[in-house]
Amino acid sequence: xxxxxxxxxxxxxxxxxxxxxxxxxxxxxxxxxxxxxxxxxxxxxxxxxxxxxxxxxxxxxxxxxxxxxxxxxxxxxxxxxxxxxxxxxxxxxxxxxxxxxxxxxxxxxxxxxxxxxxxxxxxxxxxxxxxxxxxxxxxxxxxxxxxxxxxxxxxxxxxxxxxxxxxxxxxxxxxxxxxxxxxxxxxxxxxxxxxxxxxxxxxxxxxxxxxxxxxxxxxxxxxxxxxxxxxxxxxxxxxxxxxxxxxxxxxxxxxxxxxxxxxxxxxxxxxxxxxxxxxxxxxxxxxxxxxxxxxxxxxxxxxxxxxxxxxxxxxxxxxxxxxx
Amino acid sequence: xxxxxxxxxxxxxxxxxxxxxxxxxxxxxxxxxxxxxxxxxxxxxxxxxxxxxxxxxxxxxxxxxxxxxxxxxxxxxxxxxxxxxxxxxxxxxxxxxxxxxxxxxxxxxxxxxxxxxx
Numbered sequence: 001x002x003x004x005x006x007x008x009x010x011x012x013x014x015x016x017x018x019x020x021x022x023x024x025x026x027x028x029x030x031x032x033x034x035x036x037x038x039x040x041x042x043x044x045x046x047x048x049x050x051x052x053x054x055x056x057x058x059x060x061x062x063x064x065x066x067x068x069x070x071x072x073x074x075x076x077x078x079x080x081x082x083x084x085x086x087x088x089x090x091x092x093x094x095x096x097x098x099x100x101x102x103x104x105x106x107x108x109x110x111x112x113x114x115x116x117x118x119x120x121x122x123x124x125x126x127x128x129x130x131x132x133x134x135x136x137x138x139x140x141x142x143x144x145x146x147x148x149x150x151x152x153x154x155x156x157x158x159x160x161x162x163x164x165x166x167x168x169x170x171x172x173x174x175x176x177x178x179x180x181x182x183x184x185x186x187x188x189x190x191x192x193x194x195x196x197x198x199x200x201x202x203x204x205x206x207x208x209x210x211x212x213x214x215x216x217x218x219x220x221x222x223x224x225x226x227x228x229x230x231x232x233x234x235x236x237x238x239x240x241x242x243x244x245x246x247x248x249x250x251x252x253x254x255x256x257x258x259x260x261x262x263x264x265x266x267x268x269x270x271x272x273x274x275x276x277x278x279x280x281x282x283x284x285x286x287x288x289x290x291x292x293x294x295x296x297x298x299x300x301x302x303x304x305x306x307x308x309x310x311x312x313x314x315x316x317x318x319x320x321x322x323x324x
Numbered sequence: 325x326x327x328x329x330x331x332x333x334x335x336x337x338x339x340x341x342x343x344x345x346x347x348x349x350x351x352x353x354x355x356x357x358x359x360x361x362x363x364x365x366x367x368x369x370x371x372x373x374x375x376x377x378x379x380x381x382x383x384x385x386x387x388x389x390x391x392x393x394x395x396x397x398x399x400x401x402x403x404x405x406x407x408x409x410x411x412x413x414x415x416x417x418x419x420x421x422x423x424x425x426x427x428x429x430x431x432x433x434x435x436x437x438x439x440x441x442x
Contacts, residue, residue, distance in 0.1 A: 079392040079411065080392075081392065114394070115394060115408065115410060116408075142431045142432075143394070143431075146394070146396075146408040146431070147407050147408050185430060185431075185433040186433060187400045187426065187427075187428035187433055187436055188428065188433060188434065188436055189433045189434075190433070190434075227434075228434070229370075229434065230432055230433065230434040286369040287369035287370040287371070287391070288370065289369065289370065289391055289392055289393050290392045290393065
């Protein structure tokens with residue numbers, strides 16, 4: 001890990017404390033594990049540790065489960081940064097199928113396609129059929145709602161969703177909320193949820209017990225990663241305010257094609273790698289466009305995110321693993 | 325320049341000379357460009373260049389996306405709206421009325437630009 005990268009992570013993890021691993025220890029662990037890192041939430045307090053085989057043993061208790069987040073498959077992209085996004089998505093599926101604890105379902109946090117074309121969605125759907133987990137929950141990225149304001153996306157993926165494609169579901173006691181923050185973006189602004197969706201969300205969580213673990217997933221980060229590049233959501237503070245009463249909240253996003261974590265009280269924020277191409281670290285390039293890296297390095301910057309829920313501990317362990 | 329020479333040779337030189345003389349004698353003011361004038365905006369590194377473009381009424385502006393990521397060109401007031409433009413794709417709009425036209429990329433709304441039409 002370069003000093004610059006470490007310095008950057010250092011800045012981004014101001015809130016990580018009293019977790020049994022100090023920040024220095026955490027960074028060491030991160031350096032050791034490379035792109036693989038385990039987050040365990042115990043009673044809302046995050047504990048980090050390197051790749052743990054323990055997780056798979058713990059996850060065998062009844063009621064425990066894991067799911068995998070994949071993101072930004074950008075099917076149809078064929079520029080120098082990755083001229084075979086089919087192969088890298090397939091590699092991600094192979095990786096999922098090789099996990100010690102098979103995930104019960106997948107979350108795709110958007111930019112399924114590069115240009116919203118039917119054949120691009122078809123290709124992804126076809127590849128996803130090869131995953132051991134048959135159920136996939138989607139939220140759209142801005143690349144999935146081009147030109148028709150999300151109409152074709154909704155027809156394909158959002159038949160049972162609300163509004164522009166938001167919805168919630170429960171799985172073994174965990175409440176999942178899929179949000180849409182890529183539509184009706186205002187000039188000069190960031191991602192946006194909008195009043196109608198926020199109203200729905202407030203009602204959706206109102207009657208849940210405070211002890212219910214919450215997982216929120218959306219394409220654009222729901223925290224301010226780097227507003228200069230549009231990496232944030234205008235009205236996410238309102239959404240997070242509705243979740244204040246809960247002891248365990250995990251927010252999963254894509255869009256920025258790299259992993260980043262932040263802990264704020266009981267809320268853990270996490271972004272996933274893309275399966276298509278990496279993007280630069282905030283402010284480290286002229287623009288957030290696709291980053292061309294040497295061919296042999298590409299797969300080390302692409303990957304999947306495995307999330308384990310351990311019942312009774314309100315624990316969600318988030319493990320990023322690269323494709324190579 | 326080579327192409328222009330070929331073109332000139334392809335025409336009867338005296339006729340062309342007369343045409344050039346006529347054109348030279350017409351009064352041309354800054355805000356009185358002939359209809360059909362054109363201007364370019366390039367999209368590079370998630371930004372419009374130039375960010376502010378000043379043109380005469382009747383000018384056709386062409387935006388070209390030179391990024392590896394698709395963008396759009398959308399008027400803030402709903403005057404014009406391109407379809408999504410992938411790498412090297414273009415969008416043109418002819419400004420028939422004076423005014424200031426703000427626009428942005430609806431996918432990456434931090435990207436903004438302005439066309440001032442006199």
